[in-house]
Amino acid sequence: MKSAEWFLGMLLACAAGAAQSGETVVLENGHFRYTIAADGRNLAFVDKASGTDYLRPGPPTFCASVLRAGTEHPARSVSLAENRLRLGFAGLDFEVTLRLEPRPSCIRVGVEAIRGDDIDALVFLNVPLTVRGAPDEPFGACALSLNLITRVDQIPVLQTQLRAAAHRKFGILGAKVALVAMPVGGLLPALKNVLEEADEMPLCTVAGPWAKEVPFNRGSYLFNFGSLTEATVSEWIEMARSLGVTQIDNHGGGGFFRFGDFALDKAKWPDGWETFARIVARLHEAGIDSIFHSYAFFIDKQSKYVTPVPDPRLDAFRAFTLAESVGPDADILPVEESTAGLSTITGFFEHNSVVLHLGDELVTFGAVSQQPPWRFTGVRRGAFGTRPAAHPQGARARHLKECFGLFVPDVESSLFEEIAANHAEIVNRCGFDGLYLDAIDGSSILRGADECWYWADKFVFEIQKRLEKPVGMEMSAMWHHFWQYRTRWQAWDYPQRGHRRFIDLHASAVNGGLLLPLHLGWWNFQSFNPPQIEPTYPDVIEYLGAKLVGWDAGISLAGAINRDQLRTVPLFRRTVDILRACEELRHSGACDERVKAELRRPGQEFALVTDAGGKPRFRRSRSHAHIAAPDAPWSLEWEDTNPFDAQPATLRIEALMSAAPYDDPRARVIADLAGSEAPLWKASTAQGVACALTDTNLIDGTPIVTLTATNGGAVPRNAAWARFERRFDPPLNLETLQALGLWIEGDGQGELVAVRLESPRHMGFGAVADRYVTVDFTGRRILTLVETESSRWSDFQWNDGKHAYNVYRETVNFAAIESVSVWLQNLPPGQEVRCRLGPIKALPMLPGALGNPTLTVNGVRCTFPADLSPGSWLEFDGTGDARLYASKGEPIGQVTPQGQPLALRPGLNTFGFSCAPASSPPPRARVTIFSRGETL
Numbered sequence: 001m002k003s004a005e006w007f008l009g010m011l012l013a014c015a016a017g018a019a020q021s022g023e024t025v026v027l028e029n030g031h032f033r034y035t036i037a038a039d040g041r042n043l044a045f046v047d048k049a050s051g052t053d054y055l056r057p058g059p060p061t062f063c064a065s066v067l068r069a070g071t072e073h074p075a076r077s078v079s080l081a082e083n084r085l086r087l088g089f090a091g092l093d094f095e096v097t098l099r100l101e102p103r104p105s106c107i108r109v110g111v112e113a114i115r116g117d118d119i120d121a122l123v124f125l126n127v128p129l130t131v132r133g134a135p136d137e138p139f140g141a142c143a144l145s146l147n148l149i150t151r152v153d154q155i156p157v158l159q160t161q162l163r164a165a166a167h168r169k170f171g172i173l174g175a176k177v178a179l180v181a182m183p184v185g186g187l188l189p190a191l192k193n194v195l196e197e198a199d200e201m202p203l204c205t206v207a208g209p210w211a212k213e214v215p216f217n218r219g220s221y222l223f224n225f226g227s228l229t230e231a232t233v234s235e236w237i238e239m240a241r242s243l244g245v246t247q248i249d250n251h252g253g254g255g256f257f258r259f260g261d262f263a264l265d266k267a268k269w270p271d272g273w274e275t276f277a278r279i280v281a282r283l284h285e286a287g288i289d290s291i292f293h294s295y296a297f298f299i300d301k302q303s304k305y306v307t308p309v310p311d312p313r314l315d316a317f318r319a320f321t322l323a324e325s326v327g328p329d330a331d332i333l334p335v336e337e338s339t340a341g342l343s344t345i346t347g348f349f350e351h352n353s354v355v356l357h358l359g360d361e362l363v364t365f366g367a368v369s370q371q372p373p374w375r376f377t378g379v380r381r382g383a384f385g386t387r388p389a390a391h392p393q394g395a396r397a398r399h400l401k402e403c404f405g406l407f408v409p410d411v412e413s414s415l416f417e418e419i420a421a422n423h424a425e426i427v428n429r430c431g432f433d434g435l436y437l438d439a440i441d442g443s444s445i446l447r448g449a450d451e452c453w454y455w456a457d458k459f460v461f462e463i464q465k466r467l468e469k470p471v472g473m474e475m476s477a478m479w480h481h482f483w484q485y486r487t488r489w490q491a492w493d494y495p496q497r498g499h500r501r502f503i504d505l506h507a508s509a510v511n512g513g514l515l516l517p518l519h520l521g522w523w524n525f526q527s528f529n530p531p532q533i534e535p536t537y538p539d540v541i542e543y544l545g546a547k548l549v550g551w552d553a554g555i556s557l558a559g560a561i562n563r564d565q566l567r568t569v570p571l572f573r574r575t576v577d578i579l580r581a582c583e584e585l586r587h588s589g590a591c592d593e594r595v596k597a598e599l600r601r602p603g604q605e606f607a608l609v610t611d612a613g614g615k616p617r618f619r620r621s622r623s624h625a626h627i628a629a630p631d632a633p634w635s636l637e638w639e640d641t642n643p644f645d646a647q648p649a650t651l652r653i654e655a656l657m658s659a660a661p662y663d664d665p666r667a668r669v670i671a672d673l674a675g676s677e678a679p680l681w682k683a684s685t686a687q688g689v690a691c692a693l694t695d696t697n698l699i700d701g702t703p704i705v706t707l708t709a710t711n712g713g714a715v716p717r718n719a720a721w722a723r724f725e726r727r728f729d730p731p732l733n734l735e736t737l738q739a740l741g742l743w744i745e746g747d748g749q750g751e752l753v754a755v756r757l758e759s760p761r762h763m764g765f766g767a768v769a770d771r772y773v774t775v776d777f778t779g780r781r782i783l784t785l786v787e788t789e790s791s792r793w794s795d796f797q798w799n800d801g802k803h804a805y806n807v808y809r810e811t812v813n814f815a816a817i818e819s820v821s822v823w824l825q826n827l828p829p830g831q832e833v834r835c836r837l838g839p840i841k842a843l844p845m846l847p848g849a850l851g852n853p854t855l856t857v858n859g860v861r862c863t864f865p866a867d868l869s870p871g872s873w874l875e876f877d878g879t880g881d882a883r884l885y886a887s888k889g890e891p892i893g894q895v896t897p898q899g900q901p902l903a904l905r906p907g908l909n910t911f912g913f914s915c916a917p918a919s920s921p922p923p924r925a926r927v928t929i930f931s932r933g934e935t936l
Helices: 004-020 184-196 208-213 233-243 273-285 414-430 449-464 480-485 499-509 538-551 563-568 570-588 593-600 791-795 804-809
Strands: 025-028 032-036 042-047 065-068 071-081 084-089 094-102 107-116 121-128 139-145 161-167 176-183 221-224 247-251 289-294 316-321 355-358 361-364 375-377 396-400 434-437 472-475 519-523 554-557 605-610 616-628 637-642 650-659 668-671 682-685 689-699 702-711 721-732 739-747 751-758 769-775 778-785 817-825 832-837 840-843 845-847 854-857 860-863 873-876 882-885 891-895 907-914 924-935
Touching (some): 121 176, 139 161, 139 184, 208 480, 221 233, 233 273, 233 563, 247 434, 273 289, 289 414, 414 449, 499 538, 499 804, 538 605, 554 570, 570 616, 616 907, 650 739, 668 721, 682 689, 702 739, 739 769
Parallel strands (some): 434 472
Antiparallel strands (some): 121 161, 355 361, 355 396, 650 924, 668 840, 682 721, 739 778, 739 840, 854 860, 854 907
16 A cells, blocks of 8 residues: 555646646645645635635635735745745746645655745745634645744644744754644544654654543642642642642742842752752652742843852943943943933833843833933943942943843843743752743744744743753743644633633633634632722632633632631631632533533622532522612612522622712812813724713802713714823822722713723733712713723724723722723713713722611511621522621621512512611622522
């Protein structure tokens, strides 16, 4: 029997004969047929099993193109002979010869020769497809880069465009890609074969196409930030077992190990990494794996590469020339080059530093001149343990690169590879089972955003080729070459609020087309900390646990989960016990695919219960939260629907923070659209929306403005908005004024009034602090808004450039509010909205005592005789006594409800709330009603 390679070669040879006569060129194997016209146009990309052509229809596309001096030149001639594809390009004296190498699992396409004009880049494969790149499709395709110089932007496995390129800077000759296309079920085995034969890249047989077969890759892990020592390893083993995790992630930085040189604190680990090798061995004996967690190529300012003598291989933004000699005490550095545009703003995500490197000295500067004479001022000498020294005129002052508060190596120096080698040495010496390259998302600081793919991939290659055994990786970013070394996907950071919605956003964003084991991120736990942080109550963790089981995804327990926190914050102990039970259920295989599909459904809640056999199960659940406050009488009655059978009412009542009244003398006006500063507010709108500020007048001495807006219908209602924004320089200090007071006269049309606060980006990382009012009322109201909105942001389209982290993860710095914006959102189409608005004020948050909370359900009244301070809450399961908890979940007693049993009926239910009269400030409560359905 002839080999598959011979068969493929014959197919290519047959196609060559057709091409020589000016007809089409056909590349095919047993799975697909790719047809190209003699003028370079893509004609078809056919799944041979079904006969379906997956080439994207529309304007003509071309199989290849060349970029020269900013102009793209598509292929205009194509011929095939002896497995060589020759391409000519419109308007250029340039020809490319591609070598076609048939393989059982793919066709390899490589750049063998080029002739003619200099070019900047070559796209030597370009096939746009109609597939969605989803694992539920019958057919999939992948262009897999076969060496470092070949750029493929789409991540394996399931791609929507098969595109490979090469760039002059990194080399064009020798660029090579594997073209794989077949039924989805065959792609991973095929890619194994491709990678096993790819001799220009390190091979890792526990990641990429092998990842789903490795149990380690579906595990969950606990973070160690430096407290795991030989003295505490037994406690860590016990804690890991109690949490149901099988891995420990050893996250460097702080008091653990330095990034870059990886020096350990000898007081805690006397023999350095040899000590840690013994720890890893102990963990292995207990069945617990270990992960080495670094900040990739980033370098600690206390590492040997910085102090006492800075390494000349540290990278710099640019270099300046001293205009005159300076002594070791000089606090001004005059330079010849312009310093205009330089900034002293630094921050975790900022690509900037205030550090100059001169000879063997580092200095920091406090200011720079923005006009001649050019100089750095406020200079502090001998920074980071270096020695102050004199420097002659003409000496170079290098402005060092910094991101995440760390320096970086010059990628074109040996230091880049040295730091990669440091990683491999530690992993090899200690026997780590995994490697997490955090902060590699900051790769744009190396050579800009367009070269991230190359330098980040190169760093991974340099580590992998030095490892003594296959060790998979996780990374904080994803480029094409990462996939073959990656073990799981996709670990987002944890939310601070809106937990359920964030979990669903995370799950929906996971790209299943990578065909990797799933990971639902780093998870932390919060207790009461208003206004921006919401507690993670048990029902939140039940929601998370259900999604973990549904997606068969791991989880990572971050900073709040350690021995001390579990002891001092009982709420965390309750939540991790739930997670442990969910992990045991996930690994047991007790849930079939039908159940998992239900658990995955966005928005569907489940309660964790125990069946008659003592096994954990999930039961359908629903929760509805409502904030009630006596000084907002409209909030004291509401309705909600129970989708299940009649049942006792299960509930939680939380005491929230209150705020000073609107007219409190401490209040500060932060938005007055009717005042003399109205021209300072910049207006913008969504497409088709018109807005105006009109009818400025006084009501009871309060300046009032009418906001009018009309939605012309060009966008959906939830994307129809008008915005008024003002920026403050210097920023507002609202550290003691974190609540808001609003005077609104509504028109009852259901629009949303939103007030947004933002800090400078280097402080708040793009965070927003939103407060919303739904204008479903007419007449005047004074409203107090305390807690930051979270979940409802995702109900609307804001066109604000924000993403989930800005809304759910990050927090503003109330001591530095750079901008305030007032929005009208959710505007009804074809109607004019008229909303009258008074000054918006920042108010102090104040504790309000919640006494004897009383709930009425369908006319039946029940009182819980208790006094709750902000942060404390009560839980009631519909029978017996209610349990009381302090702000960290400490049990503080039980109370016997007074009144009739509360019951939910199927369908619509009515609720009411009241509490004992209280002195100022009026209390606020969040009432959450739970209902339960069938057990899965």
